[in-house]
Amino acid sequence: xxxxxxxxxxxxxxxxxxxxxxxxxxxxxxxxxxxxxxxxxxxxxxxxxxxxxxxxxxxxxxxxxxxxxxxxxxxxxxxxxxxxxxxxxxxxxxxxxxxxxxxxxxxxxxxxxxxxxxxxxxxxxxxxxxxxxxxxxxxxxxxxxxxxxxxxxxxxxxxxxxxxxxxxxxxxxxxxxxxxxxxxxxxxxxxxxxxxxxxxxxxxxxxxxxxxxxxxxxxxxxxxxxxxxxxxxxxxxxxxxxxxxxxxxxxxxxxxxxxxxxxxxxxxxxxxxxxxxxxxxxxxxxxxxxxxxxxxxxxxxxxxxxxxxxxxxxxxxxxxxxxxxxxxxxxxxxxxxxxxxxxxxxxxxxxxxxxxxxxxxxxxxxxxxxxxxxxxxxxxxxxxxxxxxxxxxxxxxxxxxxxxxxxxxxxxxxxxxxxxxxxxxxxxxxxxxxxxxxxxxxxxxxxxxxxxxxxxxxxxxxxxxxxxxxxxxxxxxxxxxxxxxx
Amino acid sequence: xxxxxxxxxxxxxxxxxxxxxxxxxxxxxxxxxxxxxxxxxxxxxxxxxxxxxxxxxxxxxxxxxxxxxxxxxxxxxxxxxxxxxxxxxxxxxxxxxxxxxxxxxxxxxxxxxxxxxxxxxxxxxxxxxxxxxxxxxxxxxxxxxxxxxxxxxxxxxxxxxxxxxxxxxxxxxxxxx
Numbered sequence: 173x174x175x176x177x178x179x180x181x182x183x184x185x186x187x188x189x190x191x192x193x194x195x196x197x198x199x200x201x202x203x204x205x206x207x208x209x210x211x212x213x214x215x216x217x218x219x220x221x222x223x224x225x226x227x228x229x230x231x232x233x234x235x236x237x238x239x240x241x242x243x244x245x246x247x248x249x250x251x252x253x254x255x256x257x258x259x260x261x262x263x264x265x266x267x268x269x270x271x272x273x274x275x276x277x278x279x280x281x282x283x284x285x286x287x288x289x290x291x292x293x294x295x296x297x298x299x300x301x302x303x304x305x306x307x308x309x310x311x312x313x314x315x316x317x318x319x320x321x322x323x324x325x326x327x328x329x330x331x332x333x334x335x336x337x338x339x340x341x342x343x344x345x346x347x348x349x350x351x352x353x354x355x356x357x358x359x360x361x362x363x364x365x366x367x368x369x370x371x372x373x374x375x376x377x378x379x380x381x382x383x384x385x386x387x388x389x390x391x392x393x394x395x396x397x398x399x400x401x402x403x404x405x406x407x408x409x410x411x412x413x414x415x416x417x418x419x420x421x422x423x424x425x426x427x428x429x430x431x432x433x434x435x436x437x438x439x440x441x442x443x444x445x446x447x448x449x450x451x452x453x454x455x456x457x458x459x460x461x462x463x464x465x466x467x468x469x470x471x472x473x474x475x476x477x478x479x480x481x482x483x484x485x486x487x488x489x490x491x492x493x494x495x496x497x498x499x500x501x502x503x504x505x506x507x508x509x510x511x512x513x514x515x516x517x518x519x520x521x522x523x524x525x526x527x528x529x530x531x532x533x534x535x536x537x538x539x540x541x542x543x544x545x546x547x548x549x550x551x552x553x554x555x556x557x558x559x560x561x562x563x564x565x566x567x568x569x570x571x572x573x574x575x576x577x578x579x580x581x582x583x584x585x586x587x588x589x590x591x592x593x594x595x596x597x598x599x600x601x602x603x604x605x606x607x608x609x610x611x612x613x614x615x616x617x618x619x620x621x622x623x624x625x626x627x628x629x630x631x632x633x634x635x636x637x638x639x640x641x642x643x644x645x646x647x648x649x650x651x652x653x654x655x656x657x658x
Numbered sequence: 659x660x661x662x663x664x665x666x667x668x669x670x671x672x673x674x675x676x677x678x679x680x681x682x683x684x685x686x687x688x689x690x691x692x693x694x695x696x697x698x699x700x701x702x703x704x705x706x707x708x709x710x711x712x713x714x715x716x717x718x719x720x721x722x723x724x725x726x727x728x729x730x731x732x733x734x735x736x737x738x739x740x741x742x743x744x745x746x747x748x749x750x751x752x753x754x755x756x757x758x759x760x761x762x763x764x765x766x767x768x769x770x771x772x773x774x775x776x777x778x779x780x781x782x783x784x785x786x787x788x789x790x791x792x793x794x795x796x797x798x799x800x801x802x803x804x805x806x807x808x809x810x811x812x813x814x815x816x817x818x819x820x821x822x823x824x825x826x827x828x829x830x831x832x833x834x835x
Contacts, residue, residue, distance in 0.1 A: 308774065308800050327826040328803030384806050384833070509825075510832035527825060 231452040232411035232443050236267035238628070239441045240460040241415050241470050243270025245280040245392065245614055246606045247462035248399040249621025252314075255406040257625050262407060267454060269443055271414045277548060279464050280396050280614055282581025284498055284532055286389040286513050286523070287615035288331040289355035290381060292346045292655040293591070296612070297353040298636045299619040304386040306618035307395070313618075314402040322398040326390040329524070330383040330512040332369075333656065334566075339517060340378040342655055347381050356385040371507045372514075373568055382512065389513060389523060392614050416451060417442035418459070418474045420600070434485070436475060436600045458628060460604045465493030465545075465582035467593075467607040474600050484599060487647045491593065491608040493545040494585035498534045499555050503573040506531060520562040522570075530576070535559045536611075550578040583611045589651040594620060595627050595642040604628060605643060764788035768816075774801050781807045788812075793819035799827030806833035 238254060240247045251266050258264045275281045287307070289300045306313055311321040335343040343359075350357050359381055362374040404410065419440035427433055438459050444451040463470045471477065471489035479485025506529050513523040522533030535558055537543065543551060555575060563570045586593065586608035593608040606624045609616060619636060626634045633639065640652040762783045772780070773796040780789065786808055791797050797820045805815070812834055817823060 325826065326799060328799055328830045329826075330830070385803050388803075388830075509829040 232267055232454050233409060235455045237265045238458045239454055239456040240268045240462055242463035243268045244278045244464050245396055245617040246620060248403055249617045250460055250462060250606050250624050251403045251408045252399055253622045253625035255408060257629055266408045267411055268408055269411045269413055269415055273412055279582050279584060281393050282579060283392050283614045285392045288383055288387045289350055290331055290333055290357060290383055290656055293652060294349055294353050295638055295640060296654060297350055297355055299616040301354060302619040303616055314398045316402055316405045322394055324390040324394050326388055328388040330387045332512040332514045333381045334377045334517055335379045336376055336517040337378045343379050343381055358382050358384055371567055371569055373566055411443060413443040413445050415441055415470060416444045438602055458602045460606060462606045464584040464607060467491045467584060474603055476597060476600060484647045490588045490646060491584050491586050493582040495543045495545045495580050496583055497550055497554055497578060497580050498532060499575050500530060500532050500577040501573045501575045502530050503570055504529055505569045516562055516566050518562040520559050522563060548580045550580050584608055585610045588646055589653045591652045591654050592641050593643055594624055594638050597643050762786060766790045768792035770794055771796055777801055777804055785811050788814040790816040792816050795821060798822035799824060802827035803830050809834050
């Protein structure tokens with residue numbers, strides 16, 4: 173009633189007066205003023221954004237259907253597929269909470285950026301195949317009106333895995349599974365390897381598997397920015413803050429056989445604003461844990477793992493941050509343009525970077541040598557002692573090299589079986605996981621995002637069946653072990 | 659793009675295809691003729707009036723000129739020990755189908771809008787010796803990574819003028835040694 177009266181009053185009446193002022197030669201901008209007044213009045217009326225007590229424009233909204241904790245490539249991928257697969261446009265309100273908008277510690281942007289189909293689990297191969305198809309057609313998936321197309325700088329040079337005598341049978345079995353799923357991989361003997369890549373020293377190598385197509389490396393920052401801009405254009409809200417608390421309610425129920433079980437439901441997410449004590453309770457229906465290396469902490473906040481060990485309540489999310497170093501070096505006589513990403517049986521790997529004889533590489537440390545993940549400082553001695561000897565043994569040209577730069581990043585390492593965790597938690601019924609990919613999260617992000625969105629919207633996996641990656645396996649002890657980890 | 663394998667073998671069905679295709683290319687002209695205004699009856703028109711009558715906007719003029727160009731520059735094939743087969747003005751020549759069993763030695767796809775999926779047809783030609791992908795607007799690094807399948811037989815490859823390829827795609831041509 174009031175609104176209609178206002179519209180009638182502010183509409184033709186002021187217009188009539190406006191004509192009069194034009195004749196008098198006044199420069200009052202009546203139309204601009206009118207629209208401003210109308211906007212202010214509409215925001216004051218119930219349902220508007222204006223709060224009479226204080227300015228809340230920097231805080232996240234009070235209600236959101238889905239809250240995604242973590243704005244890296246996995247979180248943004250889940251947001252993208254949720255908006256893409258929703259039944260009606262604008263049906264779901266999504267909020268992405270990211271603690272650090274510069275992504276200074278995020279695994280996504282510190283990654284080497286490789287993508288491969290050479291895995292041992294068929295699910296991993298399927299995830300990677302879909303992701304590579306997504307990257308190939310990225311400008312059809314992530315097109316935004318009036319924005320330039322994305323250039324991922326993809327190098328289709330492939331991955332070369334070397335295996336010693338012990339690992340040769342496992343590699344052969346893996347290649348069989350990969351070929352069944354549709355990956356283009358070829359097996360090479362040491363003689364063929366020597367002929368094809370003369371700079372390799374094939375001593376100790378019994379078998380090698382070389383990815384011919386759809387494998388290589390690309391720029392992860394470009395993918396992240398492309399997803400961010402597309403997801404913003406689809407209406408997803410971003411919030412610069414940290415999740416500090418979940419407010420949930422418990423429901424004591426009995427299973428079919430009479431066991432007592434406590435189901436929890438998260439009602440509110442408290443998001444603390446950066447550099448301030450202010451926080452905003454966001455009422456939500458579903459929470460997605462895509463916090464990468466810090467997913468374990470978020471799971472603890474939700475009460476996952478608080479219970480007697482050995483029970484489902486006491487099963488923690490086994491994802492923790494593990495620091496990994498990446499070194500960039502220059503070697504004037506090094507391998508040429510044909511060099512793929514070479515992975516030595518010792519765990520050391522390297523790839524070509526650019527056209528100036530620069531190479532990127534590193535090595536995953538053993539359990540005893542794990543560096544302290546408290547900070548991202550680089551240990552150069554690690555390169556001297558643990559990486560360089562293996563590289564120089566495999567590629568004799570690397571005996572003379574000079575390290576130019578180095579950085580460190582986190583793996584969201586799944587200590588149980590080094591594979592991702594997706595899907596809902598059995599007890600905290602509205603928390604979904606999309607984390608724990610232990611170093612191959614970036615290359616599987618588009619497909620994992622789609623799988624998690626399908627579980628959230630339909631209730632089950634539709635395109636790729638990721639049931640081996642559900643949370644239950646930690647309690648049941650069923651490992652989905654991946655043998656090809658770099 | 660035409661796929662040698664999916665069309666029927668009889669030349670009769672082929673001739674059916676050709677007129678339809680031609681109707682498509684002159685479709686623009688046909689459309690504008692069907693909405694001919696009264697003014698076209700008058701004699702002594704200016705050039706502008708002529709253009710305005712026959713083409714409904716500048717895009718249509720461009721389309722028409724492009725179609726004429728496309729008619730000239732089309733895919734040509736060369737069979738083993740034979741000459742280049744080109745589609746003439748009225749479509750594909752009938753004798754093409756008599757050479758069904760003969761393997762194709764060279765494909766000239768310059769200027770064609772062939773893309774990643776379209777390469778399936780070219781990669782199926784296992785005895786291909788020469789491939790020309792000059793000035794193809796959609797051939798990019800991903801397409802180059804597929805060419806390793808022709809490594810056994812390919813002798814010549816031409817990629818001049820493709821706007822989308824970069825040094826990253828050229829780096830994976832080492833398969834074709």
